[in-house]
Amino acid sequence: MTRPWAERILGGKLWLWVLIVALAAYPWLRLLSGDPFASANPAQYLLDHAGTVATAFLVAVLSLTPLRVLFPASGLVRSLNRHRRLVGVTAFGFAVLHLGYFWLHVDGWAGAMKEIDKPFIWSGLAAWMVLAVLAITSLNAIVRAMGARGWKRLHRAAYFAAALAFYHQAAQQKEGYSEALWFFAPLAVLEIARIVRQRRPTRQMS
Amino acid sequence: MHIPRKRPGSLPESAATPESVFVNRRRFLRNLGLGLAGAAAGGALLRAATGGFPSARNPAFAGEGLQLTPFELVTSYNNFYEFGTDKESPRTRANQGWKTEPWTVEIAGLCANPMTLDVNDLIKRAGGIEERVYRFRCVEAWSMVVPWSGFELSKLIALAEPKAEAKFVKFVTFLDPKNVPGQRGGSIDWPYVEGLTIEEARNPLALLATGLYGKPMPNQNGAPIRLIVPWKYGFKSIKSIVRIEFVSKMPLNTWRDLQSEEYGFYANVNPKVDHPRWSQASERVIGAGVFGGRQPTLMFNGYEAEVAHLYKDLDLRRWY
Numbered sequence: 001m002t003r004p005w006a007e008r009i010l011g012g013k014l015w016l017w018v019l020i021v022a023l024a025a026y027p028w029l030r031l032l033s034g035d036p037f038a039s040a041n042p043a044q045y046l047l048d049h050a051g052t053v054a055t056a057f058l059v060a061v062l063s064l065t066p067l068r069v070l071f072p073a074s075g076l077v078r079s080l081n082r083h084r085r086l087v088g089v090t091a092f093g094f095a096v097l098h099l100g101y102f103w104l105h106v107d108g109w110a111g112a113m114k115e116i117d118k119p120f121i122w123s124g125l126a127a128w129m130v131l132a133v134l135a136i137t138s139l140n141a142i143v144r145a146m147g148a149r150g151w152k153r154l155h156r157a158a159y160f161a162a163a164l165a166f167y168h169q170a171a172q173q174k175e176g177y178s179e180a181l182w183f184f185a186p187l188a189v190l191e192i193a194r195i196v197r198q199r200r201p202t203r204q205m206s
Numbered sequence: 207m208h209i210p211r212k213r214p215g216s217l218p219e220s221a222a223t224p225e226s227v228f229v230n231r232r233r234f235l236r237n238l239g240l241g242l243a244g245a246a247a248g249g250a251l252l253r254a255a256t257g258g259f260p261s262a263r264n265p266a267f268a269g270e271g272l273q274l275t276p277f278e279l280v281t282s283y284n285n286f287y288e289f290g291t292d293k294e295s296p297r298t299r300a301n302q303g304w305k306t307e308p309w310t311v312e313i314a315g316l317c318a319n320p321m322t323l324d325v326n327d328l329i330k331r332a333g334g335i336e337e338r339v340y341r342f343r344c345v346e347a348w349s350m351v352v353p354w355s356g357f358e359l360s361k362l363i364a365l366a367e368p369k370a371e372a373k374f375v376k377f378v379t380f381l382d383p384k385n386v387p388g389q390r391g392g393s394i395d396w397p398y399v400e401g402l403t404i405e406e407a408r409n410p411l412a413l414l415a416t417g418l419y420g421k422p423m424p425n426q427n428g429a430p431i432r433l434i435v436p437w438k439y440g441f442k443s444i445k446s447i448v449r450i451e452f453v454s455k456m457p458l459n460t461w462r463d464l465q466s467e468e469y470g471f472y473a474n475v476n477p478k479v480d481h482p483r484w485s486q487a488s489e490r491v492i493g494a495g496v497f498g499g500r501q502p503t504l505m506f507n508g509y510e511a512e513v514a515h516l517y518k519d520l521d522l523r524r525w526y
Contacts, residue, residue, distance in 0.1 A: 040283035
């Protein structure tokens with residue numbers, strides 16, 4: 001049977017780590033190969049790439065809960081939900097890369113200070129700081145110390161980070177915000193569907 | 207007295223590669239690049255307006271002290287939203303079915319000699335082409351140095367003989383959604399439009415470019431004829447022009463139409479006036495590498511002496 005086989009693969013960490021390493025290495029491989037599109041404006045290229053991947057992982061981790069609510073019987077969804085912490089921390093990992101490449105892009109402190117007053121920049125920085133708190137509090141010892149309810153309450157801030165990331169990504173595009181919609185519209189649909197689903201049984205009971 | 211200190215590991219001057227050797231190597235690499243690009247584009251590089259070549263460099267615009275951006279990067283890293291909003295798409299998609307030859311240009315509006323003519327005839331009537339090395343500064347805070355071939359816009363204006371009421375020149379790009387994927391959708395109201403004041407258009411720096419690096423203009427760079435106004439942000443330098451019109455009112459240029467709080471009519475390069483989303487004080491040089499850093503952006507992109515007089519009564523913060 002193919003299903004348990006796919007579930008076993010998806011439930012393991014190997015594919016996810018391969019994906020993470022490949023995504024981090026990909027722009028550097030393009031640069032090292034002398035690809036003119038990448039190497040024309042390499043700091044900008046690295047910056048954009050890491051930002052896009054960070055957004056994708058943030059959207060992915062936020063999609064896991066609604067998927068679980070909507071498809072509780074799906075083995076695949078359950079397998080994916082095993083990786084919540086790794087997916088979330090990876091979003092922050094690429095955000096760290098993104099900030100590092102930003103540093104490179106603006107030539108360090110003096111350049112960064114010239115950009116910091118722009119909503120486009122501080123929205124990204126604010127999202128980064130929220131993700132930093134969430135990543136640090138995902139260490140085993142801290143999760144235990146906080147207790148399940150406190151941890152869960154704090155980690156709702158991920159939605160706030162997502163709102164900031166949406167603005168940040170939308171502002172990055174020059175002629176519109178279609179790129180940000182490609183990432184966040186599916187998440188919005190999932191969230192709405194989840195809210196509808198979660199409300200239905202309570203209504204039937206009352 | 208300044209005594210140059212030798213850093214450990216530094217090489218003596220005699221170890222430097224002689225110019226003739228590295229120039230040849232560059233030429234070899236460039237030719238290699240040209241060959242590959244030509245092969246990839248199916249010879250599309252030669253399809254644009256071929257009139258006037260070879261073009262001799264005008265020594266008054268030799269761009270002394272400027273380092274040319276390699277041909278491969280100039281023809282790969284392109285903003286040409288008609289073929290996609292990313293930098294990569296234009297090089298492939300502008301060479302897939304979009305025809306830039308034959309190409310007709312219409313000169314219209316408030317002028318004594320409106321005309322419609324083939325671009326090669328226009329080149330002939332303008333007295334041929336010459337090469338000029340210009341800085342090119344994009345509003346996205348990156349820059350290139352490009353050897354363009356073309357003729358002064360003022361020559362076309364002289365042919366057209368604009369009337370006294372003509373205060374502005376409006377430029378319009380082609381509209382060909384069948385062969386041009388970006389024009390089939392998106393948030394831009396096609397065709398792309400740009401404009402200059404008539405004084406700006408008469409400035410000797412304003413060039414109608416028909417080629418680069420001594421070759422006809424590659425499609426992705428705006429074949430066969432485009433505007434180059436080096437003291438303004440790149441989006442003012444409209445590509446692939448089909449219509450030049452003399453008008454009395456300030457034309458609504460595409461980017462101002464799209465986001466007027468971010469992109470103005472003048473769009474002069476100005477390190478003191480930021481874009482709402484990023485600083486314009488410095489720029490990344492295309493091809494400088496990952497750790498190449500930034501260089502300060504110059505007022506009017508370094509052409510202050512040539513153009514500052516055009517704006518002496520203009521508040522450049524208000525009229526960005």
